Amino acid sequence: MSPESSRKRPSRKRNRQAAAIVELAVCLPVLVLLAMATVEACSVLYLKQSLKIASYESTRVGLVPTARAENVTAQADLILGGRNIKDYTVSLTPADPRSMEQGDFFRVEVVADCGANSFVGGWFYTGKTVRQATEMVAE
Template identity: 40%
Template sequence: MKYRTQSRGVAVLELAICLPILLTLTFATIEVCTMLHLRQKIKVAAYEGARVGITPESTSSKVSYHCETLLDSQSVYGYTISMQPSNPKDLQEGDYFRVTVDAAFAPNSLVGDWIYSSKTLSETVSLKAE
């Protein structure tokens, strides 16, 4: 009977030591996967914005609207959109148009901002004007 009580005590001690480590690793893995998914969302938005921007008669408001619509539909929060040049009407055929989308990770996190609280993801896409 004494052996069984000691065995339970060891099991409780192992659980007390291992459970926080396993939970931390699980939540960290979830956060990394969330970050990769967020990076892909903003990359797609930047690409689609650049595609709109290189078409003839495009405006910066059309590019911003297109990016914002995509990001909002994907539930991305805390983003900024920038373009180079700032007005796509200034593009000549063969010029590059660059769209950059930045998104803070904290408002887009699943388990809170305790791992990557100050991380900002940025994706840039450059396309040649038609």
């Protein structure tokens, strides 16, 4: 027997396992980042839709002739609280809905911070805000 034939060859199975480990080490962080970015984007879309619903429903409340500003903000609080939205502000134009006359525009704008409402910590949208407004004519 020659000395070269007595050496053990590395097994093909072992080489394949090593290649799989390297592929996992390269691809796993990319896949995790992609999954987190997808969850974060969906979280912002949920936030945007929640603000739109709150602004629309609050505007409808403000168009009632006896409505007060407290009624409008309470409607927004009710909707956004039910959807676990945090760190938001509601602004009305005009500030007192009772001052409107027929044909006047009433606007409700809701603004929320993306980072405070993030599902995975707000890494992608830190410092960003979402703003939704609805404007309707008093009848």
